[in-house]
Amino acid sequence: MAKEKFLNQTYQLETPEDTFAHYEAWAETYDEEITENDYAQPRRCAAALAQYSSSSEINVLDIGCGSGLSGMALSDSGFKNIDGCDFSPAMLEKAMNTDVYKKLFLADINQELNIEAETYDAVSAVGVLAFAHIRTEALRQMLRTIKSEGLLVIGLNEHYWEGDSVGEKIRSLVEEGEVELLFEEYGEHLPGADIGGWVAVLRKK
Numbered sequence: 001m002a003k004e005k006f007l008n009q010t011y012q013l014e015t016p017e018d019t020f021a022h023y024e025a026w027a028e029t030y031d032e033e034i035t036e037n038d039y040a041q042p043r044r045c046a047a048a049l050a051q052y053s054s055s056s057e058i059n060v061l062d063i064g065c066g067s068g069l070s071g072m073a074l075s076d077s078g079f080k081n082i083d084g085c086d087f088s089p090a091m092l093e094k095a096m097n098t099d100v101y102k103k104l105f106l107a108d109i110n111q112e113l114n115i116e117a118e119t120y121d122a123v124s125a126v127g128v129l130a131f132a133h134i135r136t137e138a139l140r141q142m143l144r145t146i147k148s149e150g151l152l153v154i155g156l157n158e159h160y161w162e163g164d165s166v167g168e169k170i171r172s173l174v175e176e177g178e179v180e181l182l183f184e185e186y187g188e189h190l191p192g193a194d195i196g197g198w199v200a201v202l203r204k205k
């Protein structure tokens, strides 16, 4: 029997509850389907973060780590101290099998995060800012967990970048003096599905 495909449904999700159920159901075949479409964001984000990081020893939180593809790309780029979190237990269970994370925990990033302020040298959020996923407002929460002068890398598809004015929201954070924008690049997101995406690297002030 042909395996159920989930990728197209990802762009039709309307509520966080739909999104939760979607990833719980997709966890088993997520890596296979997404890799078939040559998912580019994990390697693009990891390379961009490595470009601005002072050391491979920094502690990085992979927010919305899913099955661990984004953490594996960080590990391939040399990062050694990676934690991960996600709100889907089924996706986290897959991430546990990757062996690249020091610590994995459940967290809903749209809620107040139970992470002490200024814990991480860097946060990576790959493919998680999206419709009915993690809202752009959560960037402030992500920044709260980062040490002063620490880095935030985000990678997201072009539809959400435009639909939720993510670039403008980043510019507001720059104007408010919260962050410095180090890098912003349009490129591949899921080339197999003909979807482009943006990568941005911010430094917290």
Ligand SMILES: C[S@@+](CC[C@H](N)C(=O)[O-])C[C@H]1O[C@@H](n2cnc3c(N)ncnc32)[C@H](O)[C@@H]1O
Pocket (backbone or CB within 6 Å): 016, 019, 023, 041, 042, 063, 064, 065, 066, 067, 068, 069, 070, 085, 086, 087, 088, 091, 107, 108, 109, 110, 125, 126, 127, 128, 132, 133, 134
């Ligand atoms: C497209 S996957 C990306 C996973 C991984 N970062 C990658 O690049 O393969 C989106 C992930 O975001 C998670 N997610 C969506 N909304 C979330 C939320 N509110 N809090 C935490 N995780 C969330 C999903 O469970 C899923 O694992």
